[in-house]
Amino acid sequence: xxxxxxxxxxxxxxxxxxxxxxxxxxxxxxxxxxxxxxxxxxxxxxxxxxxxxxxxxxxxxxxxxxxxxxxxxxxxxxxxxxxxxxxxxxxxxxxxxxxxxxxxxxxxxxxxxxxxxxxxxxxxxxxxxxxxxxxxxxxxxxxxxxxxxxxxxxxxxxxxxxxxxxxxxxxxxxxxxxxxxxxxxxxxxxxxxxxxxxxxxxxxx
Amino acid sequence: xxxxxxxxxxxxxxxxxxxxxxxxxxxxxxxxxxxxxxxxxxxxxxxxxxxxxxxxxxxxxxxxxxxxxxxxx
Numbered sequence: 001x002x003x004x005x006x007x008x009x010x011x012x013x014x015x016x017x018x019x020x021x022x023x024x025x026x027x028x029x030x031x032x033x034x035x036x037x038x039x040x041x042x043x044x045x046x047x048x049x050x051x052x053x054x055x056x057x058x059x060x061x062x063x064x065x066x067x068x069x070x071x072x073x074x075x076x077x078x079x080x081x082x083x084x085x086x087x088x089x090x091x092x093x094x095x096x097x098x099x100x101x102x103x104x105x106x107x108x109x110x111x112x113x114x115x116x117x118x119x120x121x122x123x124x125x126x127x128x129x130x131x132x133x134x135x136x137x138x139x140x141x142x143x144x145x146x147x148x149x150x151x152x153x154x155x156x157x158x159x160x161x162x163x164x165x166x167x168x169x170x171x172x173x174x175x176x177x178x179x180x181x182x183x184x185x186x187x188x189x190x191x192x193x194x195x196x197x198x199x200x201x202x203x204x205x
Numbered sequence: 206x207x208x209x210x211x212x213x214x215x216x217x218x219x220x221x222x223x224x225x226x227x228x229x230x231x232x233x234x235x236x237x238x239x240x241x242x243x244x245x246x247x248x249x250x251x252x253x254x255x256x257x258x259x260x261x262x263x264x265x266x267x268x269x270x271x272x273x274x275x276x277x278x
Contacts (some may be wrong), residue, residue: 018273025266030257049268054273083233090223112256115249166244 019059020066021050027067027136028074034131035078037120045081049074068138071146075128082124114174118165126164129157 028049032042052073053060062068119127132143133137133154133197140158144151 018270022270025262026260029260030254034254034258043263043265048264049272050266050269091231112249112253114247116253119250119253130250131254134250137251162244162247162249169244169246 002064003137014057016062017060018054021070023051024070025050028070031071031136032074032078034119034129034135035075036081037116037123038124045074045078052077065142067136068142068146070130072137072148073117075146079124102132114169115165118168118174121168122161126157126161129154130161130165133158134162 025046028046029042032049033039034201035044036042049070053070056073064188101102103154120127122130129143131140133140138150139148140154144154145159147154
């Protein structure tokens with residue numbers, strides 16, 4: 001049978017896809033960690049994303065950005081999980097500690113652990129906008145495509161996120177983790193309610 | 206307007222064309238940031254992200270990747 005050659009072609013394509021997918025895992029982990037705060041849940045989210053990406057690999061267009069493509073999958077999985085209230089808005093204590101003990105190149109004006117906690121208090125869509133642009137290095141245009149919204153919307157979300165974080169930092173109102181941040185989580189869920197209400201849909205299972 | 210989807214329907218972003226010439230190599234610098242006034246902690250956000258990127262990959266991911274192999278038709 002000459003089916004063998006197309007099989008091996010498929011195999012090669014699968015390998016190429018997998019190589020690219022593997023390369024973006026660290027970025028997926030970083031994005032997920034920023035989104036949901038907790039490292040264990042973030043990694044679960046990344047695994048879920050990898051499986052979905054693999055299942056949908058034929059829809060990936062070679063030559064386009066694997067990172068952007070998988071970020072879309074990850075954020076959608078995150079939003080779905082948030083609606084199921086799997087994430088509790090808890091903080092990544094481990095990360096904060098590792099960063100605090102890591103050799104710092106210079107004196108920090110702010111502890112990164114504080115920054116991480118402050119980030120977690122933002123409504124999810126502002127947090128993700130800021131993560132994409134301010135941490136992931138995406139342009140506003142790319143971030144807008146990932147989030148499926150207008151560029152102006154992304155700019156406004158990033159602006160609001162920055163203003164909120166700046167205010168928190170300047171006023172020294174960084175949430176402490178022992179409050180376990182009921183307030184922040186409630187705010188996030190309220191906001192999410194609005195977002196999902198606006199989308200007028202329920203996520204499919 | 207859009208429903209949440211598990212997968213992007215179409216190309217999200219072209220990897221290749223990068224006309225503005227601002228993002229080669231280094232992260233966007235002040236010049237590229239243009240009118241956005243970046244707060245002092247902006248660099249911390251990037252370092253927070255990079256600190257996770259630089260972590261060694263947990264075994265769970267290697268396991269998962271190898272399972273994807275078995276999946277291959």
